[in-house]
Amino acid sequence: MNEEKEVKGGIFFTIGFALLSLVWVFPIILVFINSFKKKVYISRQPFSIPTDNMFVKFENYVNGIEKTGLISAFGTSLFITIFSVIFIIVCTSMAAWYIIRVRNKFTSMFYYLCLFSMIVPFQMVMFTLSKIANMLHLSNPVGIILIYLGFGAGLSVFMFTGFVKSIPLEMEEAAMIDGCTPLQTFFKIVFPVMKPTAVSVAILQAMWIWNDYLLPYLVLDLKKYKTIPIAVQYLKGGYGAVDMGAMMAVLVIAVIPIVIFYLVCQKYIIAGVISGAVKG
Amino acid sequence: MQNSIKKYFPVFLLPTFLAFIIGFIAPFAMGIYLSFCKFTTVTDAQFIGFKNYTKIFSEGDFTHALWYTSAFTVVTVIIINVIAFAIALALTKKIKGRNTFRTVFFMPNLIGGIVLGYIWQLLLNGILLNVGKTLSYSATYGFWGLVILMCWQQIGYMMIIYIAGIQNVPGDIIEAAQVDGVNKWQMLKDIILPMVMPSITVCTFLTLTNSFKLFDQNLALTNGEPSNMSELLALNIYRTFYGRNGWEGVGQAKAVVFFIIVAIIAVAQNKLTRAKEVEQ
Known part of the structure; x- marks a missing residue:
């Protein structure tokens, strides 16, 4: 339907959806940023960029991988x-x-x-x-x-x-x-x-x-x-406070392969979902 | 031909049939039986009739979880379907970048419930930090937290199904309507909506059952806090089973009630929306 005609004010739709897309990926980016932050700062300042003394390189990743x-x-x-x-x-x-x-x-x-x-x-x-x-x-x-x-x-x-x-x-x-x-x-x-x-x-x-x-x-x-x-x-698990640094790192490692897999096989995934839904 | 295939029963059907008995039939039948028993493990079950069932409502936690789950389900089904449909309508028009937007909106669906729960815990607690609270402050915070998470996860999935539905509406019907001079609102209400009714059936069914059966996200995001007030039914049942000694029978009885409610919802929903579908 109306596939060929460009929508009136299409540019506003594009801008609106671009903003919404940013909102959509923001939670994942936030976790990614926090995975490089010293663990005590994660709950206290989740929205700040890890600089200087907050930045811990891959310490959280090493920790998270070891612990789990x-x-x-x-x-x-x-x-x-x-x-x-x-x-x-x-x-x-x-x-x-x-x-x-x-x-x-x-x-x-x-x-x-x-x-x-x-x-x-x-x-x-x-x-x-x-x-x-x-x-x-x-x-x-x-x-x-x-x-x-x-x-x-x-x-x-x-x-x-x-x-x-x-x-x-x-x-x-x-x-x-x-x-x-x-x-x-x-x-x-x-x-x-x-x-x-x-x-x-x-x-x-x-x-x-x-x-x-x-x-x-x-x-x-x-x-x-x-x-x-x-x-x-x-x-x-049961033992006391959660190591937020390790948690962030583990979440990132859990998400990345899925995102890559999705971007590579997107066509099949979406087709699969549609045909599954139609028959389900 | 049928007879020559028939002899191959052990090769074709038997593996699936055996696995189905182990993975579904036997646990299901035993589950029904155990709901009438007192037990701590499968071998020490003693038949006690309906006692487990009368205990279900004795402490009010199941009733609370039932209302909490029902409210959660109604709210998420409406929000997810309305927004997903609106986005689908916009993204079937010619808008620059629409394929990118579709890709972005669908992505959260592939991430598992546990991981999603912790991603959103970080973000929502970070926002609530501004008012000095956390998600576990009250059941209302947990409720809306779960609603937001669920929308983020499911809108893209439903959008994909709606897009497929909208693209299936034959172009000549749209053109004929345009020639007849119907306005945009009439086009949506009288032509597009009835024609995509099959998609609406599928999407309401999926959102209904997904919300009603939600477990992982609930466990990770709020873990029922504060004091089990943000507990959905599935988590309530799980905790009755594994959190309280001697309550296994009640947990199983709750699970049977849960199953019956899900079955009634599924059948009723299907009848209701199928009746509104038009022959294409």
């Missing part, structure tokens, strides 16, 4: 996110295809249970889920992948089945008549067509798993493993 074990938390988060997403994509796309192509009471029941699971808040299952994970020895970065597949299956199955319904049968039938097994048919014919949906699912699940706090906090053995949100919250 942020490097290994970063590795754990990365491992859990990447492998959970891969596992979710492969398993739920196969499940979705099976559900649509083999119509019987069992598959349709499973489908409706998946839909149902999407509206259940995590608090409903948090206690029992963490106990079950413990009993089955899933309290580690490998075991939690299975938990994420189970708890994240709802949305993924829903999005994939929505897409499979629109794929015509002819190609698959031709492939099977030519002697392909269902597995070959799926990976050679069906999965390549599903790619856009797979990207959307991957983006949505990665955003959820990377940022998730409560599930890994309750499921993981915290003496051995921490994710980034757990490491951040750990600074707040």
Whole structure:
């Protein structure tokens, strides 16, 4: 609509939105500035630029990384996110295809249970889920992948089945008549067509798993493993005043990779959000 | 073809199905059962009927959290959707730099709730420093702090969905209306709004459930202070579980009530706005 016509007074819109954009990024910039400030000054003078005796170079970063074990938390988060997403994509796309192509009471029941699971808040299952994970020895970065597949299956199955319904049968039938097994048919014919949906699912699940706090906090053995949100919250932990300097540094380290990832993959992220919303 | 695929059940459906049972079905069913039990762990549960449920409202904290959450949800749903829609309307017009603005507004969405909470704690406490107070001074401060944080996080996401909706309005309908001489207000009210109703359905649904189920941001920004007065439902349930010995059953019963409320909201909201959608 009206795409070609420049809006009347467009320059004022541009200026207004530019100001609003500055307001939007200000909180992040503020944290960045404070990450170079001596910790006692952060709560007292959050809006001043760190100069002379306030400036501490990378001291806060060294502190924050040491106190939280942020490097290994970063590795754990990365491992859990990447492998959970891969596992979710492969398993739920196969499940979705099976559900649509083999119509019987069992598959349709499973489908409706998946839909149902999407509206259940995590608090409903948090206690029992963490106990079950413990009993089955899933309290580690490998075991939690299975938990994420189970708890994240709802949305993924829903999005994939929505897409499979629109794929015509002819190609698959031709492939099977030519002697392909269902597995070959799926990976050679069906999965390549599903790619856009797979990207959307991957983006949505990665955003959820990377940022998730409560599930890994309750499921993981915290003496051995921490994710980034757990490491951040750990600074707040029981012992006295929070080291604000370390906190600022840790926040910056937590945000930077996400911003870079966003700027690189922006197109896919936004497309993923839109197609997820339309089907959700 | 269906029969040859059917034999492949163990490969296609079984992994997801098993994970779904471990990650969702079993914890959910056990959660329902445990809400009628007294327990400290899964193995020592004793059936006590509805006693947990009658205890839910005995101390007033759940009722307070329920009202606090409801008020928070209503306020954020209205503000986020109105502002996101307005920005989407402006950024679908030809304005210099609109792609940059979209990128900036969407970005906070990728940052996790815990990290967001601490970013805003720094900024809001810094501002409140001028009047000699902090966020934990009263529940009202915490309330508006959470509202501001939530708007900052969600407006960009909803804006993206609204932009997709507005761009889907067929150009010939707009042109026909312009030829008929409708004014800007009529165009918005009678043509654009009804046509983007599907986006409004999705966005109100997402903002409703996100606000109602909010946990991480609440934990990081106010941690319920002062004395649990800024506690949203999810945090209240979490603390009943893990903060008070012997109250696990009540926590689980609260979680069941929470789930039922979320389910009712989700179904009612869906019926209400779907009824207003027009066939395109």
